Amino acid sequence: MHAASARDLNTLRLREFAFGEEDFQALRVLVKSLTGIHLSDQKRELVYGRLTRRLRALQLRTFAEYRERLKGDSQELAELCNAITTNLTSFFREPHHFQYLRDRVLGPLAQRGGAHRLRIWSAGCSTGEEPYSIAMTVLETLPDAARRDVRILATDLDSEVLQRAQRGIYPAERTANLSPERLQRFFTARQEAGGLCRQITPEAAALVTFKQLNLIHTLPMRGPLDAIFCRNVVIYFDKDTQRELFARIARLQRPGDLLFLGHSESLFKVCDSYALIGKTIHRRI
Numbered sequence: 344m345h346a347a348s349a350r351d352l353n354t355l356r357l358r359e360f361a362f363g364e365e366d367f368q369a370l371r372v373l374v375k376s377l378t379g380i381h382l383s384d385q386k387r388e389l390v391y392g393r394l395t396r397r398l399r400a401l402q403l404r405t406f407a408e409y410r411e412r413l414k415g416d417s418q419e420l421a422e423l424c425n426a427i428t429t430n431l432t433s434f435f436r437e438p439h440h441f442q443y444l445r446d447r448v449l450g451p452l453a454q455r456g457g458a459h460r461l462r463i464w465s466a467g468c469s470t471g472e473e474p475y476s477i478a479m480t481v482l483e484t485l486p487d488a489a490r491r492d493v494r495i496l497a498t499d500l501d502s503e504v505l506q507r508a509q510r511g512i513y514p515a516e517r518t519a520n521l522s523p524e525r526l527q528r529f530f531t532a533r534q535e536a537g538g539l540c541r542q543i544t545p546e547a548a549a550l551v552t553f554k555q556l557n558l559i560h561t562l563p564m565r566g567p568l569d570a571i572f573c574r575n576v577v578i579y580f581d582k583d584t585q586r587e588l589f590a591r592i593a594r595l596q597r598p599g600d601l602l603f604l605g606h607s608e609s610l611f612k613v614c615d616s617y618a619l620i621g622k623t624i625h626r627r628i
């Protein structure tokens with residue numbers, strides 16, 4: 344028997360939903376074309392695990408039926424994207440980036456005084472912890488930010504995480520790493536069905552604009568963008584997709600503007616428009 348079909352039979356017997364090699368390959372191609380996310384061979388179980396709730400919700404029995412269902416169904420294609428994306432994030436993740444922003448960008452602006460246009464983009468903002476951490480850093484350094492021309496744009500492909508980001512309400516345990524001063528200044532406590540939650544204040548929320556944006560599509564913003572946080576997003580893309588994306592991102596920045604990447608990401612052999620000036624901190628050349 345052919346190796347792949349032997350594996351198919353095996354998986355058919357063990358699983359709640361029939362999931363063969365053909366299903367994985369077809370979904371892998373579809374996901375890449377929709378999101379840029381590259382699913383390696385090791386991601387079979389992840390794909391199965393994340394999509395089973397969609398099959399249950401649609402009362403389907405096999406992944407072949409699910410693939411059929413996806414054809415021309417934009418709503419279900421969006422659900423597929425939401426299910427496949429990895430949304431792990433936290434407040435002040437990789438804290439040295441926020442320190443750098445405070446010391447090298449916001450601090451000098453505070454000293455200078457007066458209005459100054461400042462645009463920061465959180466690309467792949469997930470549930471909002473990253474843009475709200477930027478907003479807190481801005482307000483700590485520029486308390487009069489509302490009167491200056493400071494805006495934070497926060498985008499993600501995943502419509503579900505964006506809705507949660509916009510609500511700005513977090514279970515208390517997700518804010519546990521924040522100092523008492525930050526909790527006091529930037530959150531209000533509220534009791535939700537699931538227990539104690541904290542909601543970001545209108546002052547911090549007002550600095551952030553959320554928009555749905557797929558990074559593999561045209562970037563509609565005009566720029567220039569003083570700082571871009573594109574962290575822990577391109578780790579899921581292959582090198583060609585990364586090259587194509589950073590070529591477009593570089594066009595939105597002027598020499599001296601900043602690009603922050605995630606801890607395991609790099610522009611090496613990807614984009615030579617930036618100089619590495621710190622741990623995963625890049626300056627547009």
Ligand SMILES: C[S@@+](CC[C@H](N)C(=O)[O-])C[C@H]1O[C@@H](n2cnc3c(N)ncnc32)[C@H](O)[C@@H]1O
Nearest residue numbers: 378428430431432467469500501557558574575
């Ligand atoms: C692991 S989270 C990183 C969140 C945050 N930047 C951080 O570092 O904590 C990756 C985010 O990238 C988003 N993403 C993945 N592919 C995307 C694409 N093609 N366009 C826009 N966002 C995408 C996912 O939906 C997810 O919310």
